[in-house]
Amino acid sequence: MAERDTTPARLTPARVLLVAVLAIVVTLGVAVLIAAVLSFHVKGTSMTPTLSDGDRILVDPFSDGSDVGRFEIVALRHDNARIVKRVIGLPGDEVRIDPVDDGAEVFVRPRDADGWQRVAAPVWRDNWGDVRRCCGSDGTSGAQRRAVVPDGSYFVLGDNPAISDDSRIYGWVRSDDVGQILLRVYPLERVGGVSGDFRLVPAG
Numbered sequence: 001m002a003e004r005d006t007t008p009a010r011l012t013p014a015r016v017l018l019v020a021v022l023a024i025v026v027t028l029g030v031a032v033l034i035a036a037v038l039s040f041h042v043k044g045t046s047m048t049p050t051l052s053d054g055d056r057i058l059v060d061p062f063s064d065g066s067d068v069g070r071f072e073i074v075a076l077r078h079d080n081a082r083i084v085k086r087v088i089g090l091p092g093d094e095v096r097i098d099p100v101d102d103g104a105e106v107f108v109r110p111r112d113a114d115g116w117q118r119v120a121a122p123v124w125r126d127n128w129g130d131v132r133r134c135c136g137s138d139g140t141s142g143a144q145r146r147a148v149v150p151d152g153s154y155f156v157l158g159d160n161p162a163i164s165d166d167s168r169i170y171g172w173v174r175s176d177d178v179g180q181i182l183l184r185v186y187p188l189e190r191v192g193g194v195s196g197d198f199r200l201v202p203a204g
Helices: 013-038
Strands: 039-041 056-059 073-078 081-089 094-100 103-109 117-120 153-157 178-186 199-202
Touching: 073 153, 081 094, 081 103
Parallel strands: none
Antiparallel strands: 039 056, 056 178, 073 081, 073 178, 081 153, 094 103, 103 117, 117 199
């Protein structure tokens, strides 16, 4: 009876290439599956020009919303729908919106800070429409001029405030309803992080 040849198959360049291609295909397949499961489509234009209608964004499944930073774009749930907004006020901040001749200015007095600071945001320029003064005790628009963001909550606005339903409409956002956005996964030519030019500057 002939002995079986137990010599391991030699790794030829063709086999190495095949293994590499298969590994790439599997990796891409897993990445596409994760993106499909953990991402969702942006609907509407309340976040233009930063995000557009139809963009697909990937949400961190492990985020509990407790460590969100100021000006971070987040996904949140409201009335059984997922929407995207930008965090302006953190817990303990005092916030207000003042109408001015060419729109509005948003001010924040951070927790434990001595004075007010203005939110500098070029995308807001000439993009306010009918300004809703802020904020009532629940964070919504009202006659009251300012309010403090409660612990465990955020004050959010859209990058296109003229048409955005945000905290001015539905009030403070609870941190446990917030998910951090990892990146935009579609369209392919715009894949990457989402941020925007937002910062606090001394109130003049």
